[in-house]
Amino acid sequence: xxxxxxxxxxxxxxxxxxxxxxxxxxxxxxxxxxxxxxxxxxxxxxxxxxxxxxxxxxxxxxxxxxxxxxxxxxxxxxxxxxxxxxxxxxxxxxxxxx
Numbered sequence: 001x002x003x004x005x006x007x008x009x010x011x012x013x014x015x016x017x018x019x020x021x022x023x024x025x026x027x028x029x030x031x032x033x034x035x036x037x038x039x040x041x042x043x044x045x046x047x048x049x050x051x052x053x054x055x056x057x058x059x060x061x062x063x064x065x066x067x068x069x070x071x072x073x074x075x076x077x078x079x080x081x082x083x084x085x086x087x088x089x090x091x092x093x094x095x096x097x098x
Contacts, residue, residue, distance in 0.1 A: 001083070002026060002029070002082035002083050002086065003023070003029050003032070003082075005058050005061075005062070005083075005086055006023040006025055006026040006029065006082065006086065007023065007032060007037070008041065008054050008055065008058055009025075009055060009058055009059070009086070010023060010024055011041050011044060011046075011051075012044075012045075012046045014032075018034075019033060019034055019035070020032060020034065021034075025082070025085055025086055026085070026086075028081070028082065029082070040054075062086055062087045063087070067083060067087070
């Protein structure tokens with residue numbers, strides 16, 4: 001979930017000609033390969049309705065007081081750290097999605 005949030009919210013910053021990239025707000029994650037992305041993320045320019053909806057939806061989720069997630073033992077701390085970081089960045093940003 002943390003990886004999906006990070007890729008969705010940072011896709012435009014991660015646009016590259018390289019076949020794989022790192023996530024700026026989730027450095028603990030393995031590099032993401034372009035072949036792993038759906039077409040909705042791979043080909044967005046950030047202005048299509050689907051991308052704008054997803055960013056708005058995820059931003060609202062991260063602004064909530066709590067998010068209930070299931071995790072796999074061993075990944076729990078890394079994912080929890082990433083979710084806390086993303087949530088803090090979203091709450092402190094000046095972006096206004098209304």
